[in-house]
Amino acid sequence: MPAPQDGLWSIGELAEHAHVTVKTVRYYSDHGLLPEASRSVGGHRRYGPDALDRLRLIRSLRALDLPVPEVRRVLDEEDAWDAALEDAVAGRLRVLGSQLTALRWREAALQLVRDCPPGERADRLRLLGAVDTPPSTAPLVRFWRAWLPPRMSAGPESAFLEVTVPQPPDDPEPAQVLAFARLNALVTRPCPGGAQPQPEAHRATGARGADVLYTGLAEAYELAGSQLRQDRAPYPGEALDGFVAAYASAYGTRDTPVFRRLLTGQLTADPRLDRYWELMAVVNTPRGGRPEPTPGTAHDWLLTALRAQNDAAG
Template sequence: MREVQVTASDGLWSIGELAERGGVTVKTVRFYSDRGLLPERVRSAGGHRRYGPDALDRLRLIRSLRALDLPVPEVRRIVDDEAGAGGALEDAVAGQLRQLGDRMAALRWREAGLRLVQECPPQERADRLRLIGAVTAPPSTAPLARFWRAWLPPRMSGRAVAAFLEQAVPAPPDDPTPAQVLAFARLHALVTRPCDGSARPRPAAHRSGPGFRPEVLYDGLGEAYELAAARLRRDRAPHPGEALDCFVAAYAVSGGARDTPDFRRQLAAHLAADPRLDPYWALTAEVLGPRDGRPVPTPGTTHDWLLAALTDEVAARAA
């Protein structure tokens, strides 16, 4: 830093003059200067800082960035990046928006949780506090994903598992109602309760022989569930057709069998005896909430629709 003899008429400002023009304290200007955000032009022979008019623009930019709650390191990157005109500003603003969105989502979940406790009967408050206290705000879906990863058959690829999880794990709503908060908390409690493994046995289809191809099964089931969901949205009763054929084909092809009337009869019997996860799907529907006044179809409800269609078809053939 060069030392020069300066006077008030040299067009430069003292630290106090810059602070006054910028509407901040001398301490604030000194803070930014010490961190290299606000370089002084020169120093007087007495060691006093002197700033040019461009420092005022820089100071105003720094104040604006700090008003957005950007941390000092981010501010440094922006002011060094052509005074905030480059990509550093865009990246910093995008990051702040993400953080703000997360905080707002957390606040909405906390508000709905408080309303849930406030509106419930006094005798239920302790239980509801325990349920919602075990869930973060906004809640994580990781426990639900872990539940399904342990339940799904082995040897499934990451792609197939991800496709199933996308259908089976409900996304927490951004602006939940108290009922949705309660449903998600109960769902969390359902999948995290202690279990020795026998309480969640896999369906018979998961225990097929060495030629069993689980990826083929779940790819086919996903397609069948989508077809059945379209019928459910139109309030169609279970019936034979494309959705049922796709459903049966998923089980047949994955196990190396042929789709015959006898196979359908055996499949209906196997599926009717399979363990049920009805509480999970009922809570999932509550978390998703109604759409256009109707419950959102889940893999559980579409599976039940397809099984009912298969059972009716088998019964009709037997008659």
């Protein structure tokens, strides 16, 4: 490559060597990415030989779709260049991951509209149009925070939300997109007759009792879920004992056969959220896999085991 006589290139010479337009060089110069070495007598930009390598590096970074501010940050971090580049690439990967997830959700939503009967398309469009892309779980979180007893501690509340709020899959099947849209509609529409019906335990336990109850229930549901994954029929055991103990501790009473019979009656009479758990199971089912247990299916397994134990005791 021939060197300029004075060791400096004009903007046109630099553009020619880099195989870019003069407009491109001027753009990067105006944004502070490509410093000029000096100006000619006529006020024209002059660039040193190192500008060519810097321009090539800028183009490589921009080819990775890094925004101009990130490119500038990488170029300015001479002492920590590798770390700055790694951070910038990681940030861009996160953005692209979110964009890809959004595109996959839009693709599945389009398939839903295309494949449904014409008479159902308007309703389906309304369902899908009410959900962000990629979808947000904020409406589900708000629903459960309103349903849970007031003044619960942050720890038990967060643990309960973790198992009751399904995370949208990154690459959903159309059925999962439809189930999530229906979940969103379920938790955002007004409850018939006013507020969401509450289980008896919410009235009787108080804030401290609610912390104890939901901490214990989360452990019992996890144990029951393990049995459900093995297709085990409901039976008395560790999961059921933990389930009953959670209620007994919350109520400040002892776990006795009498209490277990009373608890069975209370839980049978409590309001149910079956539709929520059905839709959650669809959202949580891995592509080509089997449905994962939900708190709803775990609760039913435990209640069935409790009834069977009461019946056996006479």
